[in-house]
Amino acid sequence: xxxxxxxxxxxxxxxxxxxxxxxxxxxxxxxxxxxxxxxxxxxxxxxxxxxxxxxxxxxxxxxxxxxxxxxxxxxxxxxxxxxxxxxxxxxxxxxxxxxxxxxxxxxxxxxxxxxxxxxxxxxxxxxxxxxxxxxxxxxxxxxxxxxxxxxxxxxxxxxxxxxxxxxxxxxxxxxxxxxxxxxxxxxxxxxxxxxxxxxxxxxxxxxxxxxxxxxxxxxxxxxxxxxxxxxxxxxxxxxxxxxxxxxxxxxxxxxxxxxxxxxxxxxxxxxxxxxxxxxxxxxxxxxxxxxxxxxxxxxxxxxxx
Numbered sequence: 001x002x003x004x005x006x007x008x009x010x011x012x013x014x015x016x017x018x019x020x021x022x023x024x025x026x027x028x029x030x031x032x033x034x035x036x037x038x039x040x041x042x043x044x045x046x047x048x049x050x051x052x053x054x055x056x057x058x059x060x061x062x063x064x065x066x067x068x069x070x071x072x073x074x075x076x077x078x079x080x081x082x083x084x085x086x087x088x089x090x091x092x093x094x095x096x097x098x099x100x101x102x103x104x105x106x107x108x109x110x111x112x113x114x115x116x117x118x119x120x121x122x123x124x125x126x127x128x129x130x131x132x133x134x135x136x137x138x139x140x141x142x143x144x145x146x147x148x149x150x151x152x153x154x155x156x157x158x159x160x161x162x163x164x165x166x167x168x169x170x171x172x173x174x175x176x177x178x179x180x181x182x183x184x185x186x187x188x189x190x191x192x193x194x195x196x197x198x199x200x201x202x203x204x205x206x207x208x209x210x211x212x213x214x215x216x217x218x219x220x221x222x223x224x225x226x227x228x229x230x231x232x233x234x235x236x237x238x239x240x241x242x243x244x245x246x247x248x249x250x251x252x253x254x255x256x257x258x259x260x261x262x263x264x265x266x267x268x269x270x271x272x273x274x275x276x277x278x279x280x281x282x283x284x285x286x287x288x289x290x291x292x293x294x295x296x297x298x299x300x301x302x303x304x305x
Contacts, residue, residue: 022088022090022118022120022140022142022173022192023210024044024046024072024074024076024090024092024298024300025042025044025074025076025078025088025090025300026040026042026044026076026078026273026275026300026302027040027078027086027302028078028088028090028120028122028140029140029175029177029188029190029192029212030136030138030177030179030188030190031124031135031136031137031138031177031178031179031188032124032136032138032179033080033083033084033085033086033122033123033124033136033138034078034079034080034086035080035083036080036081036082036083037080038079038080038304038305039077039078039079039080039304039305040076040077040078040079040302040303040304041076041077041078041302041303041304041305042074042075042076042078042273042300042301042302042303043073043074043075043076043300043301044072044073044074044076044298044299044300044301045071045072045073045074045298045299045300046070046071046072046074046296046297046298046299047069047070047071047296047297047298048068048069048070048071048293048294048295048296049067049068049069049294049295049296050067050068050069050070050291050292050293050294051066051067051068051291051292051294052066052291052292052294053066053289053290053291053292054284054286054289054290054291054292055286055288055289056285056286056287057283057284057285057286059292060289062291064100064101064102065100065101066098066099066100066291067098067099067100068096068097068098068099068291069096069097069099070094070095070096070097071094071095072092072093072094072095072115073092073093074090074091074092074093074300075090075091075092075093076088076089076090076091077089084123084124084125084127085121085122085123085124086121086122086124087119087120087121087122088118088119088120088121088122088142089117089118089119089120090117090118090119090120091114091115091116091117091118091147092114092115092116092148092165093112093113093114093115093165094111094112094113094114094115094148094165095110095111095112096110096111096112096163096165097109097110098110098163106154106155108154109154109155109159109163110154111149111152111153111154111159111163111164111165112149112152112165113148113149113152113165113166114147114148114149114165114166115148115149115165115166116144116145116146116147116148116166116167116171117144117145117147117148118142118143118144118145119142119143119145120140120141120142121140121141121142122138122139122140122141122177123138123139124136124137124138125137125138125139132182132183133180133181133182133183134180134181135178135179135180135181136178136179137176137177137178138176138177138178139174139175139176140173140174140175140176140177140190140192141172141173141174141175142172142173142174143170143171143172143173144167144169144170144171144172144173144194145170146166146167146168146169146170146199146200147166148164148165148166148167148168149164149165149166150164150165150166150167150168150199150200150201151164151200152164152165158201160201161199161200161201161203161205161245162243164200166200167196167199167200167205168199168200168201168203169196169197169198169199169200169204169205170197171194171195171196171197172194172195173192173193173194173195174192174193175190175191175192175193175210176190176191177189177190177191178190184217184218184219184221185215185216185217185218186214186215186216186217186218186230186232187214187215187216188212188213188214188215188216188234189211189212189213189214190210190211190212191209191210191211191212192208192209192210192211193207193208193209193210194207194208194209194210195207196208201245202245202246202247203243203244203245203246204243204244204245205240205243205253206240206241206242206243206253206254207240207241208238208239208240208241209237209238209239209240210236210237210238211236211237211238212234212235212236212237213234213235214232214233214234214235214263215232215233215234216230216231216232216233216263216265217230217231218230219231224270225269225270227266227267227268227269228266228267229264229265229266229267230263230264230265231262231263231264231265232262232263232265233260233261233262234260234261234262234263235258235259235260235261235282236257236258236259236260236261236279237256237257237258238256238257238258238259239254239255239256239257240253240254240255240257241254242254242287251287251288252287252288252289252290253287253288253290254286254287255284255285255286255287255290256283256284256285256286257281257283257284257285257293258281258282258283258284259279259280259281259282259293260279260280260282261277261278261279261280262277262278263275263276263277264276264277270304271303271304271305272301272302272303272304273300273301273302273303273304274299274300274301274302275298275299275300275302276297276298276299277296277297277298277299277300278295278296278297278298279295279296279297279298280294280295280296281293281294
């Protein structure tokens with residue numbers, strides 16, 4: 001019981017960064033769809049680092065000096081079911097490590113395993129074309145299934161839900177995206193709402209809202225099928241509501257997050273994609289006291305057939 005109390009206390013003040021499975025791959029949170037019968041396979045790797053405590057918008061002292069590192073591998077397969085319908089399956093492998101200076105308990109808590117499988121469908125309901133420009137409008141719907149590891153243990157103790165790779169819940173989401181491409185430019189806007197269900201250990205993560213605005217330029221563009229490189233800048237807003245544990249609200253959970261990011265995309269040939277993405281927080285307004293975000297680095301490879 002003492003070890004259990006230590007593990008739970010160490011996890012207090014930690015709520016996973018608001019993240020949707022659709023972010024861990026290519027060509028989902030935009031207005032475009034794959035051509036009919038086309039496949040896109042992606043493998044992404046993301047590293048997130050978090051350190052220090054924040055109460056609301058203010059940094060506060062952390063006597064335990066908590067430092068969280070999360071590394072994930074995201075496997076995804078996307079298929080063009082019709083010329084305007086795309087379906088996707090995304091499954092992450094998640095490795096979390098929480099280090100802390102606690103003389104009364106363990107100084108390291110770790111968990112790894114498969115996260116929840118996400119199934120996503122995208123319907124491009126409208127496309128507008130003109131000379132050298134195009135706009136695509138899509139609706140996006142998905143569900144994250146309770147297939148991930150939700151019974152991970154560290155030091156012989158089952159970890160709190162916030163540190164588990166999987167949620168143990170059914171989590172549907174719905175949203176829309178618009179992509180406009182005039183010449184070498186690319187502008188993208190996307191919004192998504194995710195309803196988190198009741199999961200393992202009678203714990204429910206707060207519902208999530210995600211929005212993104214991005215602008216990019218193909219600064220190197222050779223005639224098809226030649227290569228191109230594109231640089232994007234973007235803003236992302238995330239909101240997560242309060243979690244609940246056994247029916248009681250968790251005061252130290254959820255909040256509002258505003259981040260800025262940059263992406264370098266390289267397509268050496270039409271069948272191959274590389275993207276490197278870096279994201280840093282601009283504003284964090286957290287409910288209660290939580291470990292604050294620091295930086296996120298993401299690299300993905302895509303192969304099209």
